Amino acid sequence: MATNASFLENFTNLLEQGVPFVCVTMVDAVGSTPQDPGSRMLVLESGLHSGTVGGGRVEAKAIVEAQAMLDDPEAAPTRFADWNLQRDVGMTCGGVVRLFFEAYNHAEWNVAVFGAGHVCQALTRLLLTLPCRITVFDSRAEWLDRLPQAATLRRVEEANMASRVAELPANTFVLSMTMGHKLDRPILEEIFRSGRVFPYLGVIGSKSKAAVLRRELLDAGIPEEQVRSFHCPVGLPLGTNHPAEIAVSIAAQLLQVRDEWMKERLKSAKPLAAAKS
Secondary structure, eight states: OOHHHHHHHHHHHHHTOOOOOOEEEEEEEESSSSSTTTEEEEETTTEEEEEEEESHHHHHHHHHHHHHHHHTTTSSSSEEEETTTTTTTTTTTTOOEEEEEEESSSSEEEEEOOOHHHHHHHHHHHHHTOOOEEEEEOOOOOHHHTOOOOEEEEEEEOGGGGGGGSSSSSTEEEEEEOHHHHHHHHHHHHHHHHOOSSSSEEEOHHHHHHHHHHHHHHHHTHHHHHHHHBBSSSSOOOEEEEEEEHHHHHHHHHHHHHHHHHHHHHHHHHOOOOOOO
């Protein structure tokens, strides 16, 4: 088994590199089992990275379950599995194991911002203090260059920002904060016409801007249900029009929606398997 020091080093390296992985921990074992409680392994999309929870069939089954979590963008980030080694795993051992699966750098809080202007500059710096990964799109290299360097921030220079909608993960919180509604509308149209549904979709602007956008989208043939689905104005009703205060209000709304979204995901999560006594 890998030493605790080597496990922590591998865990930290994967976490900092942003590589999606699952940490599998044997939290309990009863009867004859191939490993003791506390044994751990790290699993990538490609398979076992390091560590062990016993080898053989139980480990092979745990690896498959971990890979299934990584393959599902809607999967809850944590799960327990209770397996009877004879009945559920097909081993001759008569024991029962309880495993804890915890996914990192995957299906996490992703935020995409279209437009790198003043509010984006303030919002990005605030979001970098929170556990999320941020992507900012803009056609203006000089504004992207003003953003800070960070492992959790990706800056993308793109003239046709709507073309980038297809690459966004399904769990992305999307903000359109471009130079005006003529640039925001193509992004919204692409989202709606492609059938993308994100946990959060917002456009910076006033109620008047929202009315214009919704009217133009309706005229373009977008169904009213979709036209009513995005936030505009964005942010909670607090603060002034100072970019930093707008950023605080938007971040607060994102957190509010994220927490509700996570609760719903956890409610729908099912155990991997339940051992019968």
